[in-house]
Amino acid sequence: MDGKKTRLYEEHKNLGAKIVNYAGWEMPVQYEGLVQEHNAVRNEAGLFDVSHMGNISVKGKDALPFLDYVMTNDISKLNEHQIVYTFMCYPEGGVVEDLLVYKTNDEEFNLIVNAANIDKDWDWINEQKKDFDVELENLSPETAIIAIQGPKAQEILQKLTETKLDDVKFFYFKDDVEIDGVKTKMISRTGYTGENGFEIYLTNDDVVKVWNSLLEAGKEEGLKPTGLGCRDTLRFEAMLPLYGQELSKDISPLEAGLKFFVKLNKESDFIGKKALQAQADGGLERTLVGFELLGRGIPREGYEVYKNGEKIGHVTTGYMSPTLNKNIGNALIKISEKELGNEIDIMIRKKPVKAKIISKNFLKNK
Structure with a gap:
């Protein structure tokens, strides 16, 4: 290595x-x-x-309006020393990154980003900087x-x-x-x-x-x-998404069931708002669901999901849950098939294995 x-x-x-x-x-x-x-x-x-996680400093007179422009969550609502979970999105609504924003004050913030995305995120925020009066520093x-x-x-x-x-x-x-x-x-x-x-x-x-x-x-x-x-x-x-599995350039926060962190009604415009608003207004064709395997096997990322012989989506994450001692997973599927209790087939080693859709809130007591 x-x-x-x-x-x-x-x-x-x-x-x-x-x-x-x-x-x-x-x-x-x-x-x-x-x-x-x-x-x-x-x-x-x-x-x-x-x-290995990334840390990017954003400082300057326009730090707050800049972050409100590149983030889906409402950064203007943060108190000093508060943290918020948010997304940076592409204009088409897909996700550049999911991250934490740490606010020191109105002119000083830190972005904590995924290890695999540090260079991409750094390039992205520099591209969006344009006329904003901000200084960016990669402290990773x-x-x-x-x-x-x-x-x-x-x-x-x-x-x-x-x-x-x-x-x-x-x-x-x-x-x-x-x-x-x-x-x-x-x-x-x-x-x-x-x-x-x-x-x-x-x-x-x-x-x-x-x-x-x-x-x-x-x-x-x-x-x-x-x-x-x-x-x-x-x-x-704990229902926490992983970039590249539950979220990606091709999977929007709304498809991932994370609309709470997308403030479509905040005062400032933000990158991706138009596309995400269209999805929120009834344009969603896919959604993330939880499932429990009824047959034998472990569902893995990328395995195809079928219903009545028709492919309806794929597994984003799957495991034998150590806490619940069950084979469970998340899958991105056609929104028409999302009902709790609905039976689906997960293709494991080219064979269909029965599963049923359950709440993604696997740890109900947490």
């Missing part, structure tokens, strides 16, 4: 991680095992290296990010900081928090697992110390190092 390495690469190897190439990075897919790590996050806590190479997630995440992190973590509300962040004597760039109550937790942004030089301090502090609580394998099963169970 010759991918890029985060500063924690040697720590992962020392912990016995299985390393895979993901979006050009050599990343841990699992340590002890996907199911054990998944269950640790659901029941105790897990620690993820997500330093100098930013390390670790995520501690799970019911015991706050209890563990609180041992290492004097900052009162109860004061950091969901989807808010705090600057310059000290963790075990290390001053971080910021910590946020965010994550990609459906569990309570924090994402910690810091310099490459400080990340190894904080990673090891957290693992030591969380021993009694059952904290485990966790890889990208369970990150995917956790986000999928």
Whole structure:
């Protein structure tokens, strides 16, 4: 392998991680095992290296109107130190990226973007900049990010900081928090697992110390190092989309069932609004549904979906859910077939396997 390495690469190897190439990075897919790590996050806590994610700074007099122009969500409604989930869309309504926008103030924001899309996103926002008075900076190479997630995440992190973590509300962040004597760039109550937790942004030089301090502090609580394998099963169970599967240039936020994050009635115009408005006004032909497999097999991304011998769509994500112990998935299908309880066929190894459409809200108690 010759991918890029985060500063924690040697720590992962020392912990016995299985390393895979993901979006050009050599990343841990699992340590002890996907199911054990998944269950640790659901029941105790897990620690993820997500330093491969991108961080783009947007500053300047027009930072707020610029972001409202390129984002589907209403950036003008954010409080200082609040975070919002949003999309950047193409004029045709497909998705450039799904991301988090962190607001420091009206003239200073950070965009946290997917590792696989950093270069594309950087090019896109630079192309849209035009007459806006903004300065863009790609901080990705100098930013390390670790995520501690799970019911015991706050209890563990609180041992290492004097900052009162109860004061950091969901989807808010705090600057310059000290963790075990290390001053971080910021910590946020965010994550990609459906569990309570924090994402910690810091310099490459400080990340190894904080990673090891957290693992030591969380021993009694059952904290485990966790890889990208369970990150995917956790986000999928929690109805969180993955770019390239539930969202893409060819799959709009409305088709993915994420209309809540597209503010068609916000005051400012935004890229893709016209196309998305047309979809909202009755132009949707496909939609994302959840399903449970009734026969044997595991549904995988890309498998075709049929109804009465006619192809009606494809699987976007599918797994044996470690939490529910069932074979479940998401599929993008003809909107006419979306009714709950509707039986469909998933083509697994060229054979149809029965499935039924269920709510995408797989974890009803979360």
